[in-house]
Amino acid sequence: MSSGAREAEAKRQAALVTGILSRDADASTLPTRESGARALRGLQAYRVNAHASAERALGAAFPTVRQLIGEEDFDRFAQLHWRDEPPARGDLAEWGAAFAAWLSSQQPLREWPYLGDCAKLDWAMHRCERAADADFDASSATRLGDTDPSRLAVVLMPGLAVIESRWPIAIIHRAHHDAGFSFDEVRDAIAREQAESVIVSRRGWKAVHATVDDATAQWTRQLLEGCDLATALSQAGDGFDFTAWLTLAISSNWLKEFRVLGD
Numbered sequence: 001m002s003s004g005a006r007e008a009e010a011k012r013q014a015a016l017v018t019g020i021l022s023r024d025a026d027a028s029t030l031p032t033r034e035s036g037a038r039a040l041r042g043l044q045a046y047r048v049n050a051h052a053s054a055e056r057a058l059g060a061a062f063p064t065v066r067q068l069i070g071e072e073d074f075d076r077f078a079q080l081h082w083r084d085e086p087p088a089r090g091d092l093a094e095w096g097a098a099f100a101a102w103l104s105s106q107q108p109l110r111e112w113p114y115l116g117d118c119a120k121l122d123w124a125m126h127r128c129e130r131a132a133d134a135d136f137d138a139s140s141a142t143r144l145g146d147t148d149p150s151r152l153a154v155v156l157m158p159g160l161a162v163i164e165s166r167w168p169i170a171i172i173h174r175a176h177h178d179a180g181f182s183f184d185e186v187r188d189a190i191a192r193e194q195a196e197s198v199i200v201s202r203r204g205w206k207a208v209h210a211t212v213d214d215a216t217a218q219w220t221r222q223l224l225e226g227c228d229l230a231t232a233l234s235q236a237g238d239g240f241d242f243t244a245w246l247t248l249a250i251s252s253n254w255l256k257e258f259r260v261l262g263d
Contacts (some may be wrong), residue, residue: 054082057092058099061126065103065119067176068112077106093130096123114167114190121169124161124200125207131159136250137257147260154223155256157250160208162220168194169208170211182186201254210252215240220254228261 027148058078059066066074077091081102087095102114103109114227132155158171163169168189175186197217211218219240222232233242 033190039237053092054078057087058096060098061093062099062109062119062122064122064173064176065115068115069109069170070119093126096126099123114165114169114172117163117165117167117169118172120163120165121173121198121200122140124163126207128159128161128200128202128207129205131157132200134158134256136253136255138258142258143258143260145219147258149233151196151261152229153226153259154229154232155259156220156223156254157201157256159202160220160224160254162212162217164195164197164214164217164221165202166193166195168196170196170198170209173209178248199252199254201252203253216245219245226260229258 013226055075055078058081059071059074062074069077081099085098085102089095100116100119103119105149109115168186171186171189171194175181175183197212197214198207199212199220200207202208219232220235222235227235233240236242246255
């Protein structure tokens with residue numbers, strides 16, 4: 001196939017996908033090799049499959065959100081999200097990064113102002129469980145004693161994430177995944193707009209979350225952004241206890257290694 005033919009085929013496929021995803025798509029106008037009833041059946045089959053795929057993929061990645069708004073409404077919004085933000089790759093388990101922000105923009109969901117942050121927590125836990133396995137390199141801790149902090153990076157575990165919310169997202173999550181948790185506590189925390197910062201990490205193969213104070217959340221975010229140790233300590237201020245954090249980070253499986261920048 002010539003380069004011109006490949007380009008034409010790519011454009012045809014792009015137009016086909018755009019047309020299929022459009023809510024007003026007409027089978028007779030789609031750039032397919034079929035026509036008439038066969039084209040219509042193909043369009044209908046694709047849409048049924050796409051809707052089912054969207055429901056399964058997002059339902060697996062966002063179980064808390066699914067429970068919050070109900071399965072029927074969740075499936076409908078999953079279908080709409082597929083139309084607005086279709087997958088860019090074949091692995092549907094990788095699709096959903098934009099769902100939290102998209103949910104926050106949906107007018108019918110404004111009565112749940114915490115929904116977007118709950119979706120962020122769901123997605124962070126989903127991604128964490130798919131992250132690469134890693135172990136803490138205890139020998140790298142010797143670099144704390146022989147390397148200038150401005151040349152040290154504190155490397156956190158793959159998949160670790162921090163979420164800072166003005167809503168009680170950890171309490172909401174536990175209430176929907178722990179059968180013994182009281183929803184009275186959830187309602188009270190939401191009524192008080194109890195802010196929570198959460199670190200997502202992995203214990204074995206399972207993602208877990210831990211509520212942390214603002215200083216720890218800010219510190220973690222700076223490390224994830226690649227801040228060197230000296231700068232992170234300076235911005236954390238005198239009240240931050242690095243030794244206490246280090247002990248917690250190792251026991252919680254947050255810390256991967258200390259790395260000399262430039263190595």
